[in-house]
Amino acid sequence: MTTPEGAEVATSAPSRDPWAVLRQATRARVALGRAGDGLPTARELEFRAAHAVARDAVHTALDTGRVRAALAAAGVGLDVLEVHSAAPDRATYLQRPDLGRRPAEGTTLPCGSYDLAVVVADGLSPRAVHEHAAGTVAAVLERLPGWEVAPLVVASQARVALGDPVGEALGARIVVVLVGERPGLSSADSLGLYLTWGPRPGRVDAERNCISNVRPPHGLDYAQAADTLVALLQASRQLGASGVVLKDEGVTLPPGAG
Amino acid sequence: MTIRRTTLGGSTYEFPSLADLLARATPARSGDVLAGIAAESQAQRVAAQHVLADVPLTTFLDEQVVGYDEDDVTRLLLDTHDPAAFAPVAAxxxxxxxxxxxxxxxxRDEAAISGLARGLTPEMVAAVSKLMRNADLVAVARRTRVVTGFRGTLGLPGRLASRLQPNHPTDDPVGVTASILDGLLHxxxxxxxxxxxxxxxxxxIVALLQLVDxxxxxxEIPTQSCVLAHVTTTVRALEQGAPVDLVFQSVSGTEAGNRGFGVTLDLLAEARAAALELGRGTVGRNVTYFETGQGSALSADAHRGVGGRPVDxxxxxxRAYGVARHFEPLLVNTVVGFIGPEYLYDGKQVVRAGLEDHFCGKLLGLPMGVDVCYTNHTDVDGDDTDALMLLLGAAGCSFLIAVPGSDDVMLHYQSLSFQDVLTARSVLGLRPTPEFEAWLARMDLLDDAGRVRELTPEAPAVQALLAAAR
Structure with a gap:
């Protein structure tokens, strides 16, 4: 059986607990022990805590004031506009993805001519937006001197595809949506970045590029994410496209690209 | 097209097609709302159930939900329908x-119920399930017998097996091994x-197949391995000499859905033939494994039937079970609660769907297991999965999926834990497959009462197994 080098080193120092080596190789919850046929209380409560944090991350309301303050503190000088999707509340949002993909009735946005629009969307983890959106936006913008960037849109009850009508309305050639990703048991604050060239309703996932797991210090940090995104943005602008085609063209990405 | 109608509480309800009638009669779930075909009121739902109760079973042979000419799943189902098996209920x-x-x-007439399978179409089975309460689904499934085998025998009375799912985010061999050993020890x-x-x-894929093999x-564990890659990848691995026990594929109930999965019926038949030829089974020759799940067709926009109208x-x-049945699987499981709240919103919907899927699969002749699971954006928790697990155990479910500590660190969702399976077995008096039970005894992992022992890391049986990782 294959054993990576790290494990060989560890086995050379004999341990009374044969699980010590195995635990190093996985975050899976192995060797939890038992209370009868169930889990010991401490393990049971650990699991519940992880689930509770993830559930709360999904159901936290997006605090747009907090996002504005964080953007200002990070030195992002763009005007900020607020948009709500057609999903009026969280329960509807969760059951009707179609409503989260379009703006509420009567939404108007000022149309201009921009290289880029940035949409910050709560998605399935408003907490990820609260914690990581401003830092990510600041890192991206400082790498894009000379780009005309539209007013930044903060969107509530929003899915990735909301960026399509929003980007189109703003008159942007590319839209980047920063969105709270579905919380896992050990990652309730993960932000995803989605790039779409020529935003308009009807774009499909194959026409987008994604960078996942922006979540310092455990996942990608803002600089890594921004380096990757900017490489994709430049390639997208050059090719006039995004998505699978960008990968096929062999765009070289910095290490750590998701 | 027959328009069916009834009057309930002073209102008249009309159902313009068989597909519409089936959809409106379905117990509430978010996916049918998303598709725009759910009942618009409780009364409409029950009215549809009244009308559906009076539909002759033979109607489902004459009137299609998904058209015969435009869908190869419908052709497979009707062309392989067995009138002799259908005869006892044909009227x-x-x-x-x-x-x-x-x-x-x-x-307790297992033979009568189990003998119907090849005479029933998926639409007949779906229809009757819509009239049944949860306990009905349990009671009938419990008396439906489907036995399959490869190195172990699944589906015997009084047995509950489990799929050990040792996923790892980077397929690290030591990490995967850790989870396998943890599962075996439970x-x-x-x-x-x-x-x-x-x-x-x-x-x-080849590396993982070799590892588990x-x-x-x-x-000398009397069980089988599977790496759940796309069927074409598995066949390629098999042709290169990799130790493939079972060929796996996700399947759908429409031709368009299967196209979305990148498979055709011919491709599945070829994969099965290739695995059969290896002859790696010892007690049986069931060499396929399929996964399904309510909502997968809708999520792929492959949920339309006659006239382009959505089907529930x-x-x-x-209908996906009808596809799976054709390839004589060792294992089939529905993944209930993974796909998200837009298809099954909460614990009530997940429990209901899990029992329906199990009942329908079994009645159609499948060795039916369930992945009892949830994501963090669904309104489901461990209490809900406990309820479904115990109900499935009572219903004679073939197998449940289990992961270390309920936490799948690769797919990022929660399934049952190894401890949960122990609980289901002990509460309901169920045991592992006979071959595997004998192996557990041989490895000194069972106590005198036949229960899996709780062992310290120092126990010889644990040390012996864990030596594999060194």
């Missing part, structure tokens, strides 16, 4: 069929040791 309506099933279940893995690979890379061979997700799920 019944859907409502009469429900009564017949409950009657035979109460009489008496899991008799249905299959089945890994969802992190990538579909052929080299990685080495564990199974080293300890539970009827489509049953």
């Amino acid at each position: 019944l309506t859907v409502g009469g069929f429900r009564d017949w099933l409950l009657d035979r279940a109460a009489a 008496g899991s893995g008799d249905a299959v040791i089945g890994i969802n690979p992190a990538t579909d890379s052929p080299a990685q 080495a564990v199974i061979s080293r300890y 997700q539970q009827t489509l799920e049953c």
Whole structure:
């Protein structure tokens, strides 16, 4: 059986607990022990805590004031506009993805001519937006001197595809949506970045590029994410496209690209 | 097209097609709302159930939900329909069929119920399930017998097997091994040791197949392995000489859905033939494994039937069982609660769907297991999965999926834990497959009462197994 080098080193120092080596190789919850046929209380409560944090991350309301303050503190000088999707509340949002993909009735946005629009969307983890959106936006913008960037849109009850009508309305050639990703048991604050060239309703996932797991210090940090995104943005602008085609063209990405 | 109508509480309800009637009669779930075909009121739902109860079963042979000419799943189902197996219930309506099933279940007449399988179409089974309460679904499934085998025998009375799912985010061999050993020490893995690979890379698939095969061979475990890659990747690995026990594929209830999965019926038949030719089974020759789940067709926009009208997700799920049945699987499981709240919103919907899927699959002749699971954006928790697990155990479910500590660190969702399976077995008096139970005894992992022992890391049995990782 294959054993990576790290494990060989560890086995050379004999341990009374044969699980010590195995635990190093996985975050899976192995060797939890038992209370009868169930889990010991401490393990049971650990699991519940992880689930509770993830559930709360999904159901936290997006605090747009907090996002504005964080953007200002990070030195992002763009005007900020607020948009709500057609999903009026969280329960509807969760059951009707179609409503989260379009703006509420009567939404108007000022149309201009921009290289880029940035949409910050709560998605399935408003907490990820609260914690990581401003830092990510600041890192991206400082790498894009000379780009005309539209007013930044903060969107509530929003899915990735909301960026399509929003980007189109703003008159942007590319839209980047920063969105709270579905919380896992050990990652309730993960932000995803989605790039779409020529935003308009009807774009499909194959026409987008994604960078996942922006979540310092455990996942990608803002600089890594921004380096990757900017490489994709430049390639997208050059090719006039995004998505699978960008990968096929062999765009070289910095290490750590998701 | 027949327009069916009834009056309930002073209002008249009309159902313009069989597909519409089935959809409106379906117990509430978010996916049918999303598709725009759910009942618009409770009364409309019950009115549809009244009308459906009076529909003769033979109607489902004459009137299609998904057209014969435009869908190869419909052609497969109708072309392989067995009139002799259908004969005992051929004169019944859907409502009469429900009564017949409950009657035979109460009489413990397993042979009568189990013998129907090839005579039933998925639409008939979906229809009757819509008239049944949860306990009906349990009672009848419990009296439906489906036995399959490869290195172990699944589906015997009084047995509950489990799939040991040792996923790892990078397919790290030591990490995967850690989870396999943890599962074996908890008496899991008799249905299959089945890994969802992190990538579909052929080299990685071969490496994982070799890893699990080495564990199974080293300890002579009477179980089978599976790496749940796309069927074409598995066939390529098999042709290169990799130790493939089972060929796996996700399947759908429409031709368009299967196209979305990148498979055709011919491709599945070829894969099965290739695995059969290896002859790696010892007690049986069932060499396929399929996964399904309500909502998968809708999520792929492959949920339309006659006239382009949407079909409800539970009827489509049953049609996927019709596909699976054709390839004589060792294992089939629905993944209930993984796909998200837009298809099954909360614990009530997940429990209901899990019991429907199990009942329908079994009645159609499948060795039915369930992945009892949830994501963090669904309104489901461990209490809900406990309820479904125990109900499925009572219903004679073939196998349940289990992961270390309920936490799948690769797919990022929660399934049952190894401890949960122990709980289900002890509460309901169920045991592993006979071959696997004998192996557990040989490895000194069972106590005098036949229960999986709680062992310290120092115990010789633990040390012996864990030596594999060194």
